Amino acid sequence: MDGAAAISVEGLERAFGDVLAVQGVDLAVGEGEIYGFLGPNGAGKTTTVRMLTTLLLPTGGRATVAGHDIVSEARQVRASIGVALQEAALDPLMTGRELIRLQATLQGLPGGEGRRRADDLLERVDLVGAADRRVGSYSGGMKRRLDLAAALVHEPRVLFLDEPTTGLDPVSRKTIWDEVRSLNDEGTTVFLTTQYLEEADQLADNVAIIDDGRIVAEGTPASLKADVGNPHVRLQLEEGSIARAEEVCAEIGRLLPPVDARTVLVEVEGGAADIPRVVRALDDAGIEVGSLELVHPSLDDVFVAKTGHHIRRDEDEADEQPVPA
Amino acid sequence: MSELAANLRVVKALGLRSIRQTFRRPQLMAPIVVFPTLLLAIQTGGAGSAVNLPGFPPVQSFLQFMLAGAMMQSLMLAGNSGGIALAVDIEMGFTDRLFAAPISRYTIVLGRLAGTGALGLFSALWFLAIGLVFGAQIEGGVPGALLAIALVTATAMAVGGIAAAIALRTGTASVVQGLFPLVLVVLFLSSAFFPVDLMIEPARTIAEYNPLSFVVEGVREPIVSGVDAADTGAALLAIAGIVALGLVLSARALRHRLKVG
Numbered sequence: 001m002d003g004a005a006a007i008s009v010e011g012l013e014r015a016f017g018d019v020l021a022v023q024g025v026d027l028a029v030g031e032g033e034i035y036g037f038l039g040p041n042g043a044g045k046t047t048t049v050r051m052l053t054t055l056l057l058p059t060g061g062r063a064t065v066a067g068h069d070i071v072s073e074a075r076q077v078r079a080s081i082g083v084a085l086q087e088a089a090l091d092p093l094m095t096g097r098e099l100i101r102l103q104a105t106l107q108g109l110p111g112g113e114g115r116r117r118a119d120d121l122l123e124r125v126d127l128v129g130a131a132d133r134r135v136g137s138y139s140g141g142m143k144r145r146l147d148l149a150a151a152l153v154h155e156p157r158v159l160f161l162d163e164p165t166t167g168l169d170p171v172s173r174k175t176i177w178d179e180v181r182s183l184n185d186e187g188t189t190v191f192l193t194t195q196y197l198e199e200a201d202q203l204a205d206n207v208a209i210i211d212d213g214r215i216v217a218e219g220t221p222a223s224l225k226a227d228v229g230n231p232h233v234r235l236q237l238e239e240g241s242i243a244r245a246e247e248v249c250a251e252i253g254r255l256l257p258p259v260d261a262r263t264v265l266v267e268v269e270g271g272a273a274d275i276p277r278v279v280r281a282l283d284d285a286g287i288e289v290g291s292l293e294l295v296h297p298s299l300d301d302v303f304v305a306k307t308g309h310h311i312r313r314d315e316d317e318a319d320e321q322p323v324p325a
Numbered sequence: 326m327s328e329l330a331a332n333l334r335v336v337k338a339l340g341l342r343s344i345r346q347t348f349r350r351p352q353l354m355a356p357i358v359v360f361p362t363l364l365l366a367i368q369t370g371g372a373g374s375a376v377n378l379p380g381f382p383p384v385q386s387f388l389q390f391m392l393a394g395a396m397m398q399s400l401m402l403a404g405n406s407g408g409i410a411l412a413v414d415i416e417m418g419f420t421d422r423l424f425a426a427p428i429s430r431y432t433i434v435l436g437r438l439a440g441t442g443a444l445g446l447f448s449a450l451w452f453l454a455i456g457l458v459f460g461a462q463i464e465g466g467v468p469g470a471l472l473a474i475a476l477v478t479a480t481a482m483a484v485g486g487i488a489a490a491i492a493l494r495t496g497t498a499s500v501v502q503g504l505f506p507l508v509l510v511v512l513f514l515s516s517a518f519f520p521v522d523l524m525i526e527p528a529r530t531i532a533e534y535n536p537l538s539f540v541v542e543g544v545r546e547p548i549v550s551g552v553d554a555a556d557t558g559a560a561l562l563a564i565a566g567i568v569a570l571g572l573v574l575s576a577r578a579l580r581h582r583l584k585v586g
Contacts, residue, residue, distance in 0.1 A: 053425050054424075054425065055421055055424055055425060055583075056583070057583060057584055075427050076427075078425055078426060078427040079427035081425070083421075083422075083425045085418060085421055085422075089417060089418035089419050089421050089422050090417075090419070091342070091346070091414075091417075091419055093345070093346050093349045093350060094342065094345070098342070098345075101338075102338055102339075102342060103422070103426075105334055105335055105338040106335060106338075106422075106423065106426035106427075106428055107426060107427065108331050108427065108428075134349075150422070
């Protein structure tokens with residue numbers, strides 16, 4: 001194991017009865033890195049995070065966080081990490097200020113220091129005006145910011161964020177992204193699970209893709225996308241013409257798994273130069289094209305290449321709106 | 326700061342949160358104050374002449390006799406409410422925040438029990454005040470009142486320990502809430518509301534050996550006749566037994582919770 005790694009994992013496993021939720025995960029996260037842990041719902045992301053944050057005992061393998069073993073030195077691990085879990089675990093009856101002060105006490109900060117940290121963090125996440133309101137009255141974005149502030153109260157070396165922006169609107173999502181970048185600039189190592197490809201692409205220095213409890217790819221977003229290779233053409237068509245369009249496109253390039261009933265994806269070696277060929281072939285076949293787009297490899301393509309299916313279901317895609325610049 | 330001092334600060338902080346939670350959620354307060362007060366009013370109003378039954382222990386009034394029962398009902402429901410609140414914390418993930426902190430995990434249970442104990446204290450003060458306002462005498466005087474308050478507070482924490490263990494084991498508020506009828510059965514099968522000597526079998530035998538009856542008598546004696554070492558000792562032993570059961574169950578449930586996540 002790499003002694004300098006903020007997080008080092010070897011063969012980590014977790015079984016629930018006969019079901020292996022995490023199957024031999026290996027990974028290494030360097031100090032000061034933002035590490036994206038990308039995968040669909042049920043892939044094993046949260047189970048892995050719960051083991052790394054000592055909330056769940058592994059059934060196999062080993063891991064260290066901030067240099068401490070997650071099983072035999074669990075308490076030292078907990079003193080070194082900040083945790084903001086998937087469902088912002090907030091008491092709706094507490095005020096924001098009460099919650100951060102409680103978190104400061106849990107982390108062993110003396111009373112005066114805890115109060116000062118609470119004031120600073122509430123200002124940092126722009127919740128000063130709502131600090132004495134009950135959390136139950138907060139919006140989803142405010143809850144996430146409060147959860148993040150609580151995780152930072154003891155200035156942890158390693159911060160675990162489990163799907164920190166799931167369900168947030170694009171503006172709130174950007175606020176969280178900015179805060180994550182800012183924390184990382186200050187030297188905090190961030191382990192971020194997400195099912196948003198754009199989030200991993202934008203934030204992470206390194207990405208691991210997990211599917212069905214196994215790591216299927218790991219590297220920088222750029223290297224992973226480069227490995228996939230060619231861009232693809234995305235065609236929007238009428239439903240009835242899909243089968244014929246696929247036959248035509250298969251002669252030009254490699255068909256990729258469809259994302260919905262009206263879309264054909266075809267990988268083309270020549271990139272933009274191949275677009276006229278595709279258009280002509282479809283036109284010759286009498287197929288009307290609704291729209292056409294040349295798409296360069298994304299992390300979703302990496303995911304498809306490694307697993308044979310897309311990371312997200314159609315119904316989830318509406319949730320992934322573009323984040324403002 | 327020593328580890329003990331740090332843990333005590335956590336227990337205090339979690340206890341205060343528990344108390345705030347109860348006062349901010351009226352549905353948690355109702356079973357602790359409103360229901361036992363109503364039952365006390367109904368029973369003393371409707372069955373006050375029970376004190377004239379042959380074999381009824383000598384008391385100043387039925388209200389004086391019933392005060393211990395009302396306190397028992399209140400503390401049992403306070404303990405149950407504490408368990409429900411802990412299960413709600415588990416359901417909404419709040420306990421993950423606590424489990425992920427570098428504290429002894431027993432402080433999480435102790436913090437909840439500190440809050441339950443405070444509610445027991447409140448309950449004892451409330452019913453003693455009601456008794457005094459409506460003419461019941463505390464025969465044991467100030468020491469007797471203090472003893473009753475201490476026993477009620479300790480019993481609330483002991484009962485809360487068992488409810489907390491069930492909450493940790495199941496992680497489901499509805500299961501802990503489902504204990505409510507059982508709490509009433511245990512109460513009615515004790516000397517809380519009626520003298521054991523006047524009960525019929527098999528309730529009488531069950532009530533005689535029900536640990537709660539020992540606690541009830543320990544609380545009742547300072548009110549109806551004065552401090553009695555034997556009754557106090559028996560009550561303390563019964564409380565110790567409930568505490569021990571709660572500790573064992575809680576320790577096992579904590580281990581289980583960590584295992585299942």
